Each structure stands twice: as C-alpha cells, then as structure tokens.
Amino acid sequence: xxxxxxxxxxxxxxxxxxxxxxxxxxxxxxxxxxxxxxxxxxxxxxxxxxxxxxxxxxxxxxxxxxxxxxxxxxxxxxxxxxxxxxxxxxxxxxxxxxxxxxxxxxxxxxxxxxxxxxxxxxxxxxxxxxxxxxxxxxxxxxxxxx
Amino acid sequence: xxxxxxxxxxxxxxxxxxxxxxxxxxxxxxxxxxxxxxxxxxxxxxxxxxxxxxxxxxxxxxxxxxxxxxxxxxxxxxxxxxxxxxxxxx
Numbered sequence: 647x648x649x650x651x652x653x654x655x656x657x658x659x660x661x662x663x664x665x666x667x668x669x670x671x672x673x674x675x676x677x678x679x680x681x682x683x684x685x686x687x688x689x690x691x692x693x694x695x696x697x698x699x700x701x702x703x704x705x706x707x708x709x710x711x712x713x714x715x716x717x718x719x720x721x722x723x724x725x726x727x728x729x730x731x732x733x734x735x736x737x738x739x740x741x742x743x744x745x746x747x748x749x750x751x752x753x754x755x756x757x758x759x760x761x762x763x764x765x766x767x768x769x770x771x772x773x774x775x776x777x778x779x780x781x782x783x784x785x786x787x788x789x790x791x792x
Numbered sequence: 793x794x795x796x797x798x799x800x801x802x803x804x805x806x807x808x809x810x811x812x813x814x815x816x817x818x819x820x821x822x823x824x825x826x827x828x829x830x831x832x833x834x835x836x837x838x839x840x841x842x843x844x845x846x847x848x849x850x851x852x853x854x855x856x857x858x859x860x861x862x863x864x865x866x867x868x869x870x871x872x873x874x875x876x877x878x879x880x881x882x
Contacts, residue, residue: 669846670847671846671847671849671850671851672850674850675850675851675854675855676855678854679854679855681855694872694873694874696871696872696873696874697871697872697873697874698870698871698872699870701872701876713805713855713857714805714806714857715806715846715849715857715858715859715860716806716859716860716861717806717810717859717861718868718870719867719868719869719870720869720870720871720872720877721869721870721871721872722871722872722873722874722875722876722877723873723874723875724875724877725877729869730877732877733806736846736860751843752842752843752846752847754842754860756870758876758877760876768872768874768876770872
C-alpha cells in the first residue's frame with residue numbers, strides 16, 4: 647500500500663498536497679464543446695476527520711470553471727441549529743505517489759472561503775475512509791497510506 | 793426539504809432542477825439509494841452510482857446546468873467541526 651510520511655505543520659497541522667482537476671465527464675463535455683480544459687491545480691489540504699466530506703477553497707472554483715451539479719445540507723458550529731444548503735461540484739483528485747498514485751475520478755465536493763486559513767481545502771472522511779491515517783504527534787509526523 | 797440561503801434563491805443555477813426533484817421525490821423513493829439526474833423539469837434517469845449519473849448528465853446536457861441528487865427519504869446532514877460556513881453564507 648503506497649504511503650506518504652509528512653511532517654506535521656506547526657500551525658496548520660497535517661497538510662497534504664493533492665492535485666485537483668476536472669471530473670472525467672466534465673472534461674469530456676468541455677472538449678466536445680471545443681472549450682479548453684483548465685489545467686489541474688496543486689492544492690494544500692488539511693486532513694480533517696471532523697469533516698464529513700471534502701471541501702475546496704472557493705477561489706479554485708473559477709479557474710477550474712466548475713459549475714454546481716448538486717446540493718447538500720451542511721451543519722457547522724456557526725450555522726446554528728438549522729443546517730444550510732451548499733452547492734456541490736464534481737472534481738477529480740489525485741494523491742500523488744512516485745510509484746502508485748491514487749485517483750478519485752468523480753468526487754462531489756463543496757466550497758468555501760479558506761483564504762484566512764492559508765489552506766486550499768479540507769480532506770474529509772469521504773476520502774479518509776479509503777485511506778489509513780497514522781498521526782504521530784510525539785514524532786511530529788503523520789503517515790497517509792492509500 | 794432543501795433550504796436555500798437567500799443568495800442562492802436569488803441566483804441558484806439549479807433552482808428549477810431542485811424544485812423538480814422535490815416535486816418528484818415521493819415517486820422516486822422506490823429507487824431510494826440511487827441517483828436521479830434532473831435537467832430543467834425533466835427526469836433524465838435513475839442510476840446506481842454517482843459516477844454513472846454524472847456521466848449521463850454531462851453526455852445528455854453537455855455544459856448546461858443539471859442536477860445529480862441521491863434519492864433519500866430523509867435528507868442527510870454533512871457535519872463539519874470547523875466553522876467553515878456561517879448561517880448566512882456568501
């Protein structure tokens with residue numbers, strides 16, 4: 647099972663870089679329409695076991711020309727008792743490994759503003775449920791196997 | 793019932809599709825757990841997986857807005873321990 651062992655960022659925590667691109671069906675639709683397919687982007691994700699699903703910084707939505715194809719209900723400490731509706735976008739994610747990268751071809755995600763937190767997104771339990779995560783606090787490292 | 797924020801009601805590219813889904817939801821519940829693809833006021837089909845539904849959506853609708861929605865009697869809530877949204881988001 648390929649794995650990455652990465653130092654824990656002293657401020658941001660367990661950060662892993664993933665490559666974000668268009669889902670395969672959306673890329674094909676753009677090509678068929680004669681529209682250029684936006685290049686994939688490397689994004690810093692915080693591993694977050696407290697996130698039901700993966701979240702992307704909304705500044706990445708525009709360059710990837712993403713449009714919503716779904717909507718889900720979300721609840722956070724600041725939404726109060728009533729959940730709020732958020733758009734879902736479909737993307738592709740790649741966990742890069744020199745020998746055996748892992749692709750998530752059609753992944754529904756939601757978006758929000760992470761600019762103040764200096765991260766590009768949260769890697770939630772939709773992806774973490776397919777990985778093995780070892781958080782070595784005393785060793786200041788974490789390992790993510792996929 | 794989906795609750796849209798005020799801004800999303802004002803400029804929701806999926807407003808028609810979401811309303812269509814709500815209208816059809818009772819009839820679609822016999823397919824609970826599968827994924828519906830809605831384009832405007834039309835149901836394009838029901839598919840076993842999100843991947844299949846997304847593929848059909850783009851094949852049939854091209855770059856026009858369409859909705860992929862999991863058919864569930866009770867709309868699940870996604871929880872986030874970080875305060876990533878306010879009650880009145882963007």
